[in-house]
Amino acid sequence: MHSIIPQPGLGTFRLKDEIVIASVRSALELGYRHIDTAKLYDNESAVGRAVVSSGIDRSELFVTTKVWFDSLDADGVIESLQQSLSRLQMSYVDLALIHWPSPNNAVPMAHYIGKLNQAREMGLTRHIGISNFTIAQVDQALACAGGEHIVTNQIEVHPFLRNQQLVEHCQARGLTVTGYMPLAVGKVMDDPVLQAIASNHGATPAQIALAWVVSKNIVVIPSSTKSAHQQSNLNALKIQLSDAEIARIDALDSGDRIANPDFAPNWD
Template sequence: MSFTRLPSIGMGTFRLKGNDARDAVKSALSLGYRHIDTAQMYDNEAAVGDGITSSGIPRRDIFLTTKIWHDKLHASDLINSLQASLDRLKTDHVDLALIHWPSPDDEVPMAEYLGALRDAQREGLTDHIGISNFTIAQMDQAREILGDTPIFTNQVEVHPFLSNRAVVEHAQKLGITVTGYMPLAVGKVMEDETLQRIAAAHNATPAQVAIAWVASRGIVPIPSSTRPSHQKANLDALKLRLSDDEIQAINALDRNERIANPGFAPAWD
């Protein structure tokens, strides 16, 4: 089937390698996840592909995302790199191909790499195209370049300590779904007293509260976990309903704490 929107939660695979990545993907799919997120830079596409093929879930039922690294943004490189990703993933297409980071210092013009990404979509290598780590100005530029071609998502860091509100609201105003990576702030949510208090009131975990808060904003969370029990808990977090007061309390935790901030990152909003 061709997906018309992003499934409401995904399984992130950042930092998962080899058998860990394969087993985590297989386990997530067995628990009911249907959205798997990887990237060329994670160096695990082959393992993710193995997890998918060994899961027994038909490929057509799985929404699969990969991301093109910033050293492959020249038009001549981009399509070849995506084809290589498909070979590693053991599939003839991905559901979503993202530009992982805007070209550092605009070394490759955005029109060149987004044009190549659209070409890859026309060639059937990917059903949908999108962006990741793009600022408000870069989203506007991407929208102008792509015209009628929909930008399926902007994938950005979102968790209670980095609400990323300006970017999220601008994307949503443009009709671009936001995918939130690192929704658990690499485990830091577990230590927060506000999240612990709200979790106790719901007989839940702070991780579940963080995921529920991200989802309550219309953002698709993609938590990463190797443990089936945690994967199931993350999935169950979508059933959690937070009160307005609880959401306000979590909103107040924002301290602009950015975890993914490499030297080549754009000038953040």
């Protein structure tokens, strides 16, 4: 399935100040064109500075940001995105996501999906999407007025959390799945199965994990501060895993969810 979202993206979660500036600059120099940030990451200003200083035309870039759940009520979604754009020094983002569904449905989904689509109609964002939504919530969001414009659900996907039912459901509904934490915050490096497959390919376990996520038609957004690792992540997209290798990695799924805050929905 062709996605409007470039593969791969650069995740910026937990990266701040000069570190995120160097990371974004380096990635752009290597050819990355998709940068993923969020209001919550408290780094939009730094990301914006890095983009401006790169000299790359804005039209060549795909920038994603996200609205935190404290901004879902009233006009909060629109105000949050306007503030994000100000920090990013941009007139629009390419993709605006609802970062998490409203905890305990405190704000009706129809309200904030409607406001997200209004932001799209205002030109604040080219595309809209959701993040960390369950199967039932995906269906609910798509059924909301404006929900027909949703293009992605960004969720945690890595060899230890395949998230298969949700991934396949989103794809069946025509959504691109964007997978965050594809390296399971480094845990993939220590896995014997990934190490063995990596040695067969003259690759690293991290590259094998990324190649596996990509084999599922998922857009990956690994986070990396080192240019060498960023290049390695790009190279991982060229690795072709055999069906047998994919099956061995599939079998690593243990439901090991890393992003599971107390306000998370009831997962599938």
